[in-house]
Amino acid sequence: MPPYDPSAYPPFAVTVDLVVLTVRRHALCTLVVRRGESPYQGRWALPGGFVRAEEDLGAAAARELVEETGLCAHDPAAPPPVPSNGAHLEQLATYGAPDRDPRMRVVSVAHLALAPDLPAPRAGGDANSARWAPVEELLGEDALAGRAEAAAAAGDAGSEEKEGGPEALAFDHARILADGVERARSKIEYSSLATAFCPPEFTVGELRRVYEAVWGVSLDPRNFHRKVTGTPGFLVPAGGTTTRQGGRPAQLFRAGGATLLNPPMLRPEV
Amino acid sequence: MPPYDPSAYPPFAVTVDLVVLTVRRHALCTLVVRRGESPYQGRWALPGGFVRAEEDLGAAAARELVEETGLCAHDPAAPPPVPSNGAHLEQLATYGAPDRDPRMRVVSVAHLALAPDLPAPRAGGDANSARWAPVEELLGEDALAGRAEAAAAAGDAGSEEKEGGPEALAFDHARILADGVERARSKIEYSSLATAFCPPEFTVGELRRVYEAVWGVSLDPRNFHRKVTGTPGFLVPAGGTTTRQGGRPAQLFRAGGATLLNPPMLRPEV
DNA sequence: GCAATAGTGTCTATCAGACAATATGTA
């Protein structure tokens, strides 16, 4: 069985890009790194890198995640029996417009990671080269439903300043980020993924603030409590209580075994 | 701005594979083609091919779709004002395990297409080289939730007969198909995509049979009728009636403008 | 005391599911 003739197919480079989301100070934030080289030198971009010759796509994404954040990714096929502080990682979508990188043909397999609030990014120890940026700041107010920043994917080098100003993300990363945010927003409706934003033990109020930050809405604390504690498999009591949010002590919970919520959480109408 | 040094990154080939679904005789079917060359010679596989040098991923998928079926793909970003008999096409996921093709490193961007029932496949006019196969036949009964045929991705050439028998799909295509079927099953819950399986004008009963075939369940015709006609934007009356299903004449409808259903259709419990 | 958060109870409009009854075609 001979290998393909290399001239019979066009050469591609394959990369992984990461949309790493977390909730910090009641805002949905994503990890961005400063580009040190052309094109888009000095602009913020999603972390990512080349897939290695003998590396699976998910493994490449997990490697990039640990390099950028120190987070250990959960394998969705084999979640750990005890919730650790690892992150949820899943494939998001693949972006391969011929002109998305002016240097060469690059196909990027974007991945989505959800993580609890972390101390500070560690990108080579340089605090100026990586940060948690509120997604609202990067995408604007109308970041819902993939409507935001669609034009940014067209990026030609001559009009970089028009693509949302100097804070706009490099390449087509604004679109990738918008798609990742929309995926997270819809997925916490019908799955227990919102717990991936929480520490191993958390309160109902903390979980509610995750939903409020990701959806950008306010939820009734009483109905939320009734709903979330009444959904089988979503939460299991951890035993203790905490007052770290002030007020009356709140029970601590861990994520239950359920991955699909029935009934689902309902995102309020716009 | 110099291009990358080609030796600085591993070379990949990028392909698109298609999961084309339709409903035929009350069964969910997918298009498969017979492989004429090694590896997996003589086995059924999903249609697909290389992405060209200056071609976008979605364009490559649309090109393969028209080559295999003659179907014109709707651009999801700009659906036609009048429903034609084009197919719905969307990106599904990307598969890039290092050993998924024994000849070389191939990353495949799988796409999902939903189409109304078509006459017969036309793969070079050879009726023996392409067919509509019931997905149940290809994946077995437990094709839900991506559990089916996971082992098929491991495929080494020496044990082809163990991978579900001679009817098993080539490469990791059983997994791709299972993912596509699960995507379709969940997406018709909260979107109007089930109409993509119907001709331009269809009855409520025909739409119900689509749901029944895709989900593999029976639905109450009376509740279904009330639900589907009461969901705003889902259906618009086309004016006429038809008796092509026998019984009392049924009103004809066209797909309405809504893409997201509110409230969603509910898949019955298992 | 007051402020803040946690948690429970109640009411109501809505809706999914079960199913009776009727309408209108074909064999």
Added chain:
DNA sequence: TACATATTGTCTGATAGACACTATTGC
């Protein structure tokens, strides 16, 4: 007529959302 499918209507149990009320901490 018998049968098949379409369509409308009714009933009931479950629930989402609004919101009153109580509980328990820190200041």
